[in-house]
Structure formats: structure tokens, C-alpha cells
Amino acid sequence: MERNPSQRIKSGDAEIVYWSLGDGPPVVLLHPFPVNHEFWLPVAEVLATRYRVILPDLRGHGDSGVGEGPATMEKHATDIARVMDDADVGAAPLVGVSIGGYVLFEFWRRHRGRVAALGLCNTKAPADGPEARAGRLQAANDVLERGTEPFFESMVPKLMAKTTREMRPDLAERRAAHDAQDVA
Numbered sequence: 001m002e003r004n005p006s007q008r009i010k011s012g013d014a015e016i017v018y019w020s021l022g023d024g025p026p027v028v029l030l031h032p033f034p035v036n037h038e039f040w041l042p043v044a045e046v047l048a049t050r051y052r053v054i055l056p057d058l059r060g061h062g063d064s065g066v067g068e069g070p071a072t073m074e075k076h077a078t079d080i081a082r083v084m085d086d087a088d089v090g091a092a093p094l095v096g097v098s099i100g101g102y103v104l105f106e107f108w109r110r111h112r113g114r115v116a117a118l119g120l121c122n123t124k125a126p127a128d129g130p131e132a133r134a135g136r137l138q139a140a141n142d143v144l145e146r147g148t149e150p151f152f153e154s155m156v157p158k159l160m161a162k163t164t165r166e167m168r169p170d171l172a173e174r175r176a177a178h179d180a181q182d183v184a
Helices: 037-047 073-086 099-110 130-146 148-159 162-167 169-183
Strands: 007-011 014-021 026-030 052-056 092-097 115-121
Touching: 007 073, 014 037, 014 073, 026 037, 026 073, 026 099, 037 052, 052 073, 073 099, 092 099, 099 115, 130 148, 148 162, 162 169
Parallel strands: 026 052, 026 092, 092 115
Antiparallel strands: 007 014, 014 052
16 A cells, blocks of 8 residues: 655654555554654554554654754654644544654643544653663764664664574664665
8 A cells, every 4th residue: 555645744843744544534653763654564554444544753763853952752742743733633543662652651641632542562651761861862972973874783683583683684684774774
């Protein structure tokens, strides 16, 4: 199934990009860090036979802009509300993985009436502690100093199971090359 052309909206200080697939009741899917909306494509193509699937690139991911200053959960939640406004979606089920789930907790706090259902996968409600926050900042500094390739190589073991890496090294290599190309 073909994705509709991307939609670009202004949300505060950033341009946010999203796609939609299918027709029917809306469903919004939020991807994990460090990937983009394509993470959901295999699932979205199946859902699009019955639903209108909205696939945003979170701020600082994929084709969406970063904006000024930190990409806070508040900014992400506002971005999703603006995407839903632009897509003419009042309330919908929303599903998020990892950082997508973090965003949905904040979205639920701020826009509870727009949440028809919530799917939270591999995420948590509390904010990162000082150690995790320091790790994220160090990773960002490493990318600035050494480029994206070492970062993506370090992410493959975290994003693909050991069995997949051992039995299908072609997938791990292709994923790392694809991610590096997306950022370049």
C-alpha cells in the first residue's frame, strides 16, 4: 500500500512531517529513538486495510526538524496535537514505542480528551534518571565529535535481538547502513 505524500506542518519552532495510510478510523503510531516513521511500516500497511494510520516523524527524527533548544516531551506532545489537528483527527488510539511512549504519557497529561486508547510498548512512565540522561547527552556529543556511523553501529545490538544478528547479519548490516544514510 502506498503512503500518501508527506504532510509538513509548523509546530512551534520546528517543522514536523507525517504520513497517512489507508481510510477509516484514525490510529496514530509513534516510533522509538533513533528511527523514524518507517519503523511502523510493516504494521501500518496491515492496519491501513481498515484504519487511517497516521505516522509522524518525531521532532529531530527522520524528516522532522529539531527546532530550538531541547526537544522536550512537552514540545513532542504539542507536535502530536498539531499533527492530529492538521490531519483532522479529534481523538484516536495512540501507540508509542520507547520515546514514543514517553511522548504519549505527556500527550495524555495535556490532551486526555484526544486519547481514545493508549498502547505503550517498551517504555516507562518516569523520566530518565541522571545516569540515563547523562548517557543520552554523551551519545549526542559523540555524534557531534565522531559522526553518526559509530553511533548507529553501537545501536544495532540494542535494536536487534542477538539471534537476529547471528542468524541474519545481512539485516543488521542493512539496518545500520540505512540508518546512517537517513541521518547523512
